[in-house]
Amino acid sequence: QVQLVESGGGLVQAGVSLRLSCAASGRPMSRYLMGWFRLAPGKGREFVAAITRSGDNTYYADSVKGRFTIFRDNAKNTVVLQMNSLKPEETAVYYCAASTSDRYYSDSYYNYWGQGTQVTVSS
Numbered sequence: 431q432v433q434l435v436e437s438g439g440g441l442v443q444a445g446v447s448l449r450l451s452c453a454a455s456g457r458p459m460s461r462y463l464m465g466w467f468r469l470a471p472g473k474g475r476e477f478v479a480a481i482t483r484s485g486d487n488t489y490y491a492d493s494v495k496g497r498f499t500i501f502r503d504n505a506k507n508t509v510v511l512q513m514n515s516l517k518p519e520e521t522a523v524y525y526c527a528a529s530t531s532d533r534y535y536s537d538s539y540y541n542y543w544g545q546g547t548q549v550t551v552s553s
Contacts, residue, residue, distance in 0.1 A: 432457045432542050434526045439547030444518050450511040452526030452544060460504040463529040466511045467537055468522035469546070478524070479511060480534035489534050518553045 438450040465480035479500040527540035
């Protein structure tokens with residue numbers, strides 16, 4: 431199994447940037463496609479971004495394209511979500527997840543989850 435721990439959440443104003451990190455342990459993160467999801471009050475868990483094992487390919491929800499960047503460092507077993515120009519509606523708990531699948535857009539494809547980190551964006 432792999433254990434995932436997110437960090438970097440907080441309370442920020444709209445328009446600023448925030449960087450979330452996810453540290454993996456237990457097994458090499460290079461074995462997994464990695465993704466970020468978010469869960470806002472009253473909504474279902476939403477796909478945000480994903481990155482393939484090698485880091486060569488990245489995928490984003492339409493709502494975050496051009497503002498968010500996902501990247502990984504397999505040597506450090508870390509995946510990062512850089513979030514720019516944050517919006518109040520992006521207030522949510524953000525989760526890091528690892529998948530043994532090659533599919534990325536549904537939470538059902540992910541095998542391991544972190545505990546989440548709260549991101550609150552004030553207007």
